[in-house]
Amino acid sequence: MATTSHGDLDAGARASRTLTVDGLAGRRGERILFHDFDLFVAPGELVWLRAANGYGKTTLLRILAGLALPEAGTIRWSPASGPATVYLAHANALKDDLTVLESVRYQSTLHGLEASEAAIADAIRRFGLQSRRHAPIRTLSQGQRRRVALTRLCLSDPQSTWLLDEPWDALDAEGVALVSTLLDEHAARRGNALFTSHVPPAIDGLRTVQFDALPAPA
Amino acid sequence: MPSSIRFFHFASPARFYALATRWSPALWVLAAVLAAAALYIGFFVAPTDATQGDAYRIIFIHVPAAWMSMVLYLAMALWAAIGWALNARLASMFARAIAPTGAMFTFLALWTGALWGRPTWGTWWVWDARLTSELILLFLYLGYLALVDAIDDTRRADRAGALLAVVGSVNVPIIYFSVKWWNTLHQGASITLSSAPTMAQSMLIAMLLMTLAFWAYAFAVVFKRTQAIVAERERHAQWLTTTRKLETA
Amino acid sequence: MTRVFATVLRRDLRLAARRRSDALLPVAFFVVAVSLFPLGIGPEPQTLRQIAPGIVWVCALLAAMLSLGAMYSGDLVDGSLDQMLLSGPTPGQASLAVAAAKSLAHWLVTGLPLTILAPLLGVLFGVAPAPIVALTASLLLGTPILSLLGGLGAALTLGVRSGGVLLLLLVLPLCIPTLIFGAGAVVAIDSGLSARGHFSLLGALLILTMLLAPLATAAALRIATE
Numbered sequence: 302m303a304t305t306s307h308g309d310l311d312a313g314a315r316a317s318r319t320l321t322v323d324g325l326a327g328r329r330g331e332r333i334l335f336h337d338f339d340l341f342v343a344p345g346e347l348v349w350l351r352a353a354n355g356y357g358k359t360t361l362l363r364i365l366a367g368l369a370l371p372e373a374g375t376i377r378w379s380p381a382s383g384p385a386t387v388y389l390a391h392a393n394a395l396k397d398d399l400t401v402l403e404s405v406r407y408q409s410t411l412h413g414l415e416a417s418e419a420a421i422a423d424a425i426r427r428f429g430l431q432s433r434r435h436a437p438i439r440t441l442s443q444g445q446r447r448r449v450a451l452t453r454l455c456l457s458d459p460q461s462t463w464l465l466d467e468p469w470d471a472l473d474a475e476g477v478a479l480v481s482t483l484l485d486e487h488a489a490r491r492g493n494a495l496f497t498s499h500v501p502p503a504i505d506g507l508r509t510v511q512f513d514a515l516p517a518p519a
Numbered sequence: 520m521p522s523s524i525r526f527f528h529f530a531s532p533a534r535f536y537a538l539a540t541r542w543s544p545a546l547w548v549l550a551a552v553l554a555a556a557a558l559y560i561g562f563f564v565a566p567t568d569a570t571q572g573d574a575y576r577i578i579f580i581h582v583p584a585a586w587m588s589m590v591l592y593l594a595m596a597l598w599a600a601i602g603w604a605l606n607a608r609l610a611s612m613f614a615r616a617i618a619p620t621g622a623m624f625t626f627l628a629l630w631t632g633a634l635w636g637r638p639t640w641g642t643w644w645v646w647d648a649r650l651t652s653e654l655i656l657l658f659l660y661l662g663y664l665a666l667v668d669a670i671d672d673t674r675r676a677d678r679a680g681a682l683l684a685v686v687g688s689v690n691v692p693i694i695y696f697s698v699k700w701w702n703t704l705h706q707g708a709s710i711t712l713s714s715a716p717t718m719a720q721s722m723l724i725a726m727l728l729m730t731l732a733f734w735a736y737a738f739a740v741v742f743k744r745t746q747a748i749v750a751e752r753e754r755h756a757q758w759l760t761t762t763r764k765l766e767t768a
Numbered sequence: 769m770t771r772v773f774a775t776v777l778r779r780d781l782r783l784a785a786r787r788r789s790d791a792l793l794p795v796a797f798f799v800v801a802v803s804l805f806p807l808g809i810g811p812e813p814q815t816l817r818q819i820a821p822g823i824v825w826v827c828a829l830l831a832a833m834l835s836l837g838a839m840y841s842g843d844l845v846d847g848s849l850d851q852m853l854l855s856g857p858t859p860g861q862a863s864l865a866v867a868a869a870k871s872l873a874h875w876l877v878t879g880l881p882l883t884i885l886a887p888l889l890g891v892l893f894g895v896a897p898a899p900i901v902a903l904t905a906s907l908l909l910g911t912p913i914l915s916l917l918g919g920l921g922a923a924l925t926l927g928v929r930s931g932g933v934l935l936l937l938l939v940l941p942l943c944i945p946t947l948i949f950g951a952g953a954v955v956a957i958d959s960g961l962s963a964r965g966h967f968s969l970l971g972a973l974l975i976l977t978m979l980l981a982p983l984a985t986a987a988a989l990r991i992a993t994e
Contacts, residue, residue: 330672367859368850369994388854392847396779398786410775411855658941665937669928678991679924683938686920686984690942693973697945700969701952 315460316344316491318383320365325374327360333372334360340510342462344491347484349502352512358497359391362464365495384458385412391466393450397439401430404438405452416456424455428479443471454483463487463494469502532609532749539742546739553732561725574638581631583730584624585649587737588656591621596688599681611677612752614684615667616744620737622660628653648702652695659687673752772855772865780873795881798831802889813894820893821903821954825947828882828907832914833939835878837932839870839922840989849993859990867985871919879911895958902957906950909970913946916981923988946973
């Protein structure tokens with residue numbers, strides 16, 4: 302059970318924002334990677350964005366997160382204002398010289414999560430990093446670093462939309478199961494998520510969007 | 520308004536390409552004629568200066584070149600900013616095309632400044648306020664060229680260049696002021712390249728003609744370079760292959 | 769946005785403290801570079817006293833530039849920069865806070881130590897007390913300008929191949945007015961003249977740069993990450 306600083310909220314009163322994407326086109330450098338992309342993600346939905354390498358999944362997530370502008374098309378969130386999206390990129394955004402605890406605290410403060418010390422400790426414990434919480438990031442394995450980055454999922458607003466780029470990357474079986482559980486819980490409290498993964502996720506009620514089935518640009 | 524419609528009419532790279540092809544010969548001819556006239560008046564008609572003799576005649580190239588270097592920098596910054604703000608492809612290409620020509624004029628101004636300084640001061644270089652500012656302007660041009668060349672992504676290169684050019688434009692007056700300050704403070708009486716001789720009318724005409732010649736030349740060269748940039752960037756566009764076929768036919 | 773500003777600043781200072789030797793490299797360079805000049809020019813006291821303001825200022829300028837390359841590049845590579853840009857309501861606002869925090873951190877870690885060390889170097893060159901005070905004061909006003917302009921250069925050349933040297937080529941010309949007013953102030957005091965004009969101009973330049981540079985840097989960050 303995820304404990305967050307927001308406490309137990311009435312699941313029905315608040316839900317994630319609905320995402321509507323219409324005719325989106327995305328570029329990286331000179332190339333238009335995709336175009337005419339439509340997507341609808343309602344509260345409580347978990348969407349698996351599926352495509353081979355190089356089709357622009359990361360670019361799409363970056364655009365949805367707000368880091369890049371689309372080449373064409375519209376993105377609509379309803380309601381217009383609401384909890385910020387949680388974007389976890391392929392890279393962990395961790396500094397080698399900070400400890401696990403410092404990194405989680407930094408993430409929390411940076412994104413205005415206002416997580417209490419207890420909530421942070423809980424998140425670290427949940428991801429099995431309790432014993433390494435004072436260890437510098439550079440001493441951790443790839444999988445452990447991923448776990449540190451993922452703690453944000455426990456600390457964020459329960460109704461935020463999660464945009465996850467390869468969340469299961471580098472994780473062992475236990476880590477994989479943990480992330481899948483978190484996603485299930487997220488959907489249960491009417492949060493939504495859009496993620497990519499090269500391995501089929503073991504989640505019930507998943508909606509798959511096959512990205513590379515888009516027609517090639519003229 | 521008819522004028523603004525016509526302006527945007529040529530904002531498409533394809534139409535500009537055609538326009539440039541049509542106007543180029545005339546521009547080159549104009550540049551050559553004006554330059555010849557300017558040089559004739561400057562070297563044969565304008566009187567010999569009392570104090571400087573004939574050495575001063577280099578200003579007929581030096582001063583117009585310096586003017587061009589500054590104006591072209593501002594033009595480059597302006598077009599780059601327009602390209603960035605309005606996402607206008609052609610404007611960004613213009614800016615890129617102007618830069619090398621602007622740098623060339625800056626170099627020419629420095630070179631002719633040295634040629635002027637030699638007979639008058641006995642050295643090839645003086646840290647005159649104007650010359651020093653020209654030198655710094657050359658650094659700004661080189662910085663712009665280096666930046667846009669180093670960034671592989673064309674769009675990012677255009678935008679970063681635009682930002683740099685705008686920042687440079689804001690800095691140019693500050694730099695000029697500070698260099699003048701530096702020059703006067705350190706020397707007591709300022710070191711200047713001999714102030715231009717009192718202008719006889721023929722001298723003014725010669726400088727004016729040379730300036731116009733440089734303008735025509737700049738237009739011709741920038742147009743040509745822009746055409747090359749258009750050809751490179753829009754190489755997949757249909758209209759380009761047809762045009763090229765017509766040109767070589 | 770103060771939250772983002774404070775968080776990034778605190779983090780950067782903490783990271784610098786963990787790599788103290790790295791952080792002090794520019795300061796070491798400063799001392800070494802300044803010491804080269806007497807070796808190259810000769811130990812004649814009168815000459816050294818005269819060239820000291822210019823030497824110290826130019827070496828401070830170059831030393832400040834050394835740590836600029838690393839301002840944003842580490843965060844770009846490990847994905848931290850993206851997260852910073854997402855920490856505010858818009859990337860525009862967030863990038864402004866980040867730009868300001870980074871420049872301030874750079875000044876605290878590099879510029880300020882250079883300023884503190886300057887009087888010592890002035891003594892090495894046999895500079896009189898009054899000019900030494902002027903030197904320190906001018907660097908105190910000038911090094912923040914260098915950090916701000918340097919941040920802009922770092923953001924413009926972010927992730928670019930030959931970024932390090934390109935950065936210097938872009939930023940050094942912009943720093944020339946600061947150099948002129950800063951070193952000029954010391955020379956003026958040394959000649960017994962008033963440096964009020966110099967300091968006023970330096971102060972004005974600082975204010976102008978503080979207002980405009982973070983905006984430009986923020987734009988450059990967005991250009992680099994889009």
